[in-house]
Each structure stands twice: as C-alpha cells, then as structure tokens.
Amino acid sequence: MSVTEIVTLITAALGVFGGGGFFVARATVRAARVTTAAQEAIARIQTEPQAEAQRFAVLQATVNRLDEDNGQLRGRVSRVESVLRAFAWTTDRWAGQMHRAGIEPEPVHPLVDEYNRAGV
Amino acid sequence: MRTAAARWLRLHLGRRGQILLILGIGKICWGVGFIVTPQQDPAGLDLLTDRCSLASWAWLWIVAGAVTATSAFLRIGRDGWGFMAAIVPPSVWAIAYFSAVLTGEYARGAFVALWYLTSHVGVIMWASTVPEYSVPPLPRRARKGKAP
Secondary structure, three states, rough: OHHHHHHHHHHHHHHHHHHHHHHHHHHHHHHHHHHHHHOOOOOOOOOHHHHHHHHHHHHHHHHHHHHHHHHHHHHHHHHHHHHHHHHHHHHHHHHHHHHHOOOOOOOOHHHHHHHHHHOO | HHHHHHHHHHHHHHHHHHHHHHHHHHHHHHHHHHHHOOOOOOOHHHHHHHHOOHHHHHHHHHHHHHHHHHHOOOOOOOHHHHHHHHHHHHHHHHHHHHHHOOOOOOHHHHHHHHHHHHHHHHHHHHHHHOOOOOOOOOOOOOOOOOOO
C-alpha cells in the first residue's frame, strides 16, 4: 500500500466516521427538540378546552348574577312608580279639597312643574 | 397475552426504538454468522483479515449490535449512541472494500462499499432524524341526526 493510498483511506475513514457521527448526533438532538415541542403542543391542545370551559363558566356566573340584580332593581322601580302614582293621586285629591274650601295651595316644586309640562 | 407484550414493547420502544432494535438484532446475527460459519478468504476484506481473523472482527458487529439494541430502550436524545454504534461496522466494512478498490484487489468493492454506505449508513443516518411523537386521533365529527 502506497502512502497516497493510506492517506486516501484515512481521509475516507475520517469522513465517514466523523461526518456520520456528527450527523447522527446533531439529528438526534434535533429530533429530541422536535419531539418535545410536539408533546407540548399535544398537551396544550388537550388542556385548552378545559381552560376555555373554566373561563366560560366564570362568564356564565357573572351573567347570572347581573340578571338577578337587574330583576331586583326592576321590581323596586316598579314598586316606587306605583307608590308615586298613588301619592300624586292623593295630592290631587287634597288640592281639589283645598280649592273647594277656598284655600290656594302652595306652588308645586319646580321638578313637579317640569314633569307636568314636559312629561319627563 | 401476546398482544399485550407486543403493545408494551411498542409503547416502550417508540419509533426510533423499533428501528434500533431491528438494526441491533440484525447486526448481532451478522456477527454471530461470521463466528458460527467461518468464511474462508472473503474477497475484498484484506484490510481487515490482514490484522486479525474475520471471526474476531465479528465481535465488532456483535458489540455494536448489542449497544444498538440496548439503546432502543433509552429515551430520545440518549439513544444517539445507538445510532453511532450502528454506523460503525458498516462503515468499517465500506472502508475495507474501498481499500480493496484502491489496491486493485477487488474491483467490485466500490459498489459494495457504496451499498454499505447507502443501505446501511445512510438508512441509519436517516433513522436518527426521525422524531418521536404520534399525532393524536382526529376528534370525531358531529354527525347529522336521523330524527326529523
């Protein structure tokens, strides 16, 4: 075997072993990285609907509470309106009574006057 | 029972482990073959047989095969040694055949060397790039009801 042949052979051996070993080591690291990323993505996909459902449950609870508050307020406003209407009816009766007795009643409050004129 | 064992093996091996186990068993068989049925004066392997007998070189196949088969059970990232061990024997054989071509002893050696470099080393290098994951099954689509 000549020197040239030996050098060629050693170069080829270094190329095959070095190149192959380097490629395999790098490919293994990359494959491991891709695997980790894929497993994380799968875990995320599997847990996301649960997180979504939890967020939706919080939203649903808030909506329910606001609905309840709203209903209570409507009831109270309705009762106040009824009492106010009854009170206006009563004062009207009293004003009529005073007119018939020849007494001029005090002028109404500006807000009441405005309501009588504008309706609001 | 048999299916349970197969399922356990497949779960523990994964994609990379399967090919590592196959390659490892193949290498061990090839090495044992050299010892059990010795080959007289194999053509194109003078670089190896000048150093020691082919029965001794067979241990390279057996040891590399054992390392490869053992690495099949390691986690991804640590199984790189298995792939490295797997490419050693075919590379040695390819270089031996290449040397036989250089010295003019065995003209067919170039093709044998290329065959070792592609069908063995190349396949092992490709297998080392395979990631280890399985895509989860697609969610079942909502089916149309039959009731009107």
